[in-house]
Amino acid sequence: MARILILGAGVMGSALAVPAADNGHEVLLVGTHLDSVAIAAMRRPGGVHPKLDAPLPAGVRPIDFGALRPTHFAEAEFVVIGVSSPGIAWAVKQLNEMLQTPKPIAFVTKGLVRDDGRLSTYAQAVPPAVGLMQHFIGIGGPCIARELANRLPTASVYACADEKIATGFARLMQTSYYRLSTTDDAAGVEGCAALKNFFAIGVSAMQTRFTDVQRGGATRNPTAGAFNQAAREMALLCERLGGRRDTAFDLAGIGDLHVTVGGGRNSRLGHALGQGRTVSAAMAAELTGETVEGIDTARALSAWIPAASTGNATQRQGFPLTSAIIDALLDDAPFQFDLL
């Protein structure tokens, strides 16, 4: 039995509490100021996270951030950060204020960090910012939180530069339905996890861009071709971000891309683009008020992989899909992509 502290009671932070508690661990699930409704719901007897449809096991104790004390961190063997990407700086601040002893810290929060023209993953950018982070563990792979919380078979990968640490945490978390691999390529897992939302926009656009005139419904060659091209370009970007090519062709890359295409906000934006609409039109209609992570990634990638001076998308040599997505999102233009 271990103690695990999860900071962030969104769907993913809360879902991770399920396998942890099923393994008999004591889980402290700490809501941020954004999670007060969910925490209140989960604290009721038989309470359920509003977006998970699954009651949490008895071993999970949901609390508000206001009740969190440095002793809770001190008592935890592992800390998991499950805030949303815009909350990462806030989470780093809390860790610096509350950690009193070195801790291994796992991240399900994903993003890329821009700094003076360079682009980094959290595996590179976050450890120097947290004084008492003993080990950075990245969590990746195809995991829709609702399905994990409902104990559906889910494969994920835990990554730590010191792979033994990832293995140790994976042993605590693995269940019959939560099947874990490990790797030492934390930069690769973090890079792919951040990129997959971006690429899901482009692959999803190909799901709606062409219709099967004779039989109706979606066409499949264009989607599969775009999925494959996304994998190729994700592998190249993964290497440029300091990760390994192989990581893109495993759970954090093609696995997560597979689950992300066809569901979620990034995919809905892609479907709008595929129908010939622009990002501003989609954000003013079915995506009003939503955060689409892939758009931030497009901005970061655009500065990092500049187009040639012609401004032509195809000038970003080797990155035709990346270019097509960037141009559609940042120029508010129709999505144009012809597979190669």
Added chain:
Amino acid sequence: MARILILGAGVMGSALAVPAADNGHEVLLVGTHLDSVAIAAMRRPGGVHPKLDAPLPAGVRPIDFGALRPTHFAEAEFVVIGVSSPGIAWAVKQLNEMLQTPKPIAFVTKGLVRDDGRLSTYAQAVPPAVGLMQHFIGIGGPCIARELANRLPTASVYACADEKIATGFARLMQTSYYRLSTTDDAAGVEGCAALKNFFAIGVSAMQTRFTDVQRGGATRNPTAGAFNQAAREMALLCERLGGRRDTAFDLAGIGDLHVTVGGGRNSRLGHALGQGRTVSAAMAAELTGETVEGIDTARALSAWIPAASTGNATQRQGFPLTSAIIDALLDDAPFQFDLL
């Protein structure tokens, strides 16, 4: 302008005639004795292949096998073999009888050949069997024939040990909608192309095996986890078959697997297995009279990767999905697979 002879007027052979003719080539589309209905339909003015829903361009001349002469082969720059897998020996016989000069020959027919406990791809087994085969070209990638015939964007890969030959043929065939890559890994492309039907059975089974109780419909974590596991095992098998690992993570591997899951006979068999039914039950119902290529591949793989003496599927170290599919198909047993 070139002359291209396609032997086999099934959906794939006929669909390949479309980009070839769109590029201005003269295409002789030769039906086997199985294709007489399709050839008769296509020979009528404005005629359409019964399964393609797309009229062939004027540059395609459909003829019955009885009208084929050795001079037709002599006049063709490239020959394409598009018969079904069970017809490969017949096709080899015709080539040996009719070829009078060395020709490069491309194959869309896929399969694995068992010989004294060894397993080979067509790239290895067919060239020694055809006296005047100048070059073996393998064609792979995510291509539903109907969509190609309807000029929907389709990415494919042409493979030849001498990559220049693949590049030359790809130049003749590439159009704005048929986007071609090339590789020298013919064994890898052929291996993946034969394996993808087999793995599509297992991934498709995960599409129907679990239901989302709260919201209805398919679950997605199990499918993505199985897709990823299929890619891992396909890469291992690709290497064992003499191909390269990278080939499995490109168009002929993950690309073709992506398009094959969710459609076609192998996928329908997988859906039945996922519902807890057996292969004999499915073959006696919705698949009556159909050929499911993945079953033959299961037999070939079973002899090649023997289970340990316990007979336990998990004893095939590193191949849990392969084992689960083999056991379900060959033992007429329920499909059991837990992701790792």
